[in-house]
């Protein structure tokens with residue numbers, strides 16, 4: 001049995017810290033979230049929804065029922081029992097079906113903020129979500145950005161992830177200032193507790209933080225990299241299931257949506273490139289950027305290259321010369337396209353980009369040369385690997 005106690009609030013200078021004690025297989029531990037004190041008035045202390053969702057994977061992974069010495073949302077309880085737990089167990093065969101046992105259920109709508117929020121990384125998806133809601137009014141207008149340290153800055157958390165979190169925040173804060181929005185930052189030890197791959201668990205980690213602020217968010221938009229037609233039960237690409245999981249985490253107070261589902265990655269890139277506020281802030285890179293370079297993005301990793309090529313094909317890359325090393329990319333451009341075409345296992349986003357390359361007639365003899373070169377290189381590497389096994 002995994003037992004979660006009542007949430008407890010503490011203050012430390014201008015920070016507020018909400019935490020719970022929990023016990024799993026006779027071991028006690030503490031899960032905490034810390035955030036700026038000024039958001040305390042929007043914090044839910046009456047219900048333990050956030051902690052339940054944060055620790056749900058721990059229950060599923062270890063096969064322990066979860067008992068809470070605190071109330072939870074009635075709606076969330078219903079969704080967990082009838083949809084969520086079954087769906088998660090279906091996609092991951094290692095999870096076990098568990099029971100949730102709250103002290104009581106609540107039907108109260110706690111929301112007072114009557115506004116909307118979304119996570120902001122300054123990547124293509126989160127910026128698309130923001131601009132896609134440009135003409136919305138309350139409670140659907142995005143008044144707040146969120147920035148959470150729950151695993152996207154390093155799988156298992158710790159000091160390194162916290163440093164990257166703080167570093168990336170500078171860019172997020174600068175963009176938010178430009179578009180006149182506030183950022184709600186939340187730090188947590190959830191990563192250290194879960195010790196699970198972020199890629200398999202990120203959706204519930206993020207929603208766990210958002211659930212702390214049900215009094216603020218009437219609506220919360222979750223940016224997923226997927227489009228409607230990517231939906232599927234696939235253990236390798238768990239994001240394809242977001243459109244089922246995320247809305248089912250809604251409560252009486254907050255509704256969750258997966259946003260920008262109508263756009264392909266190319267369409268999202270095109271959408272954001274119409275807004276000059278993105279030119280100095282687009283951050284798609286998988287590498288932390290404090291490491292001796294001028295631009296936010298490394299211009300070398302697969303996410304950087306993919307985005308730069310898309311922008312180039314759209315005729316927009318030069319607008320982003322402050323955040324990418326455009327010259328370096330152009331020198332290597334044909335090699336990159338060749339490499340993409342030579343890939344044996346193409347991801348959905350690879351295939352989409354290849355279609356776009358074909359449409360724009362970018363495949364010339366140089367690209368074909370690099371394609372063949374990359375195929376030979378891949379075969380050679382494979383042969384060497386099998387020889388020295």
Ligand SMILES: [Zn+2]
Nearest residue numbers: 285298301304
């Ligand atoms: Zn990069």
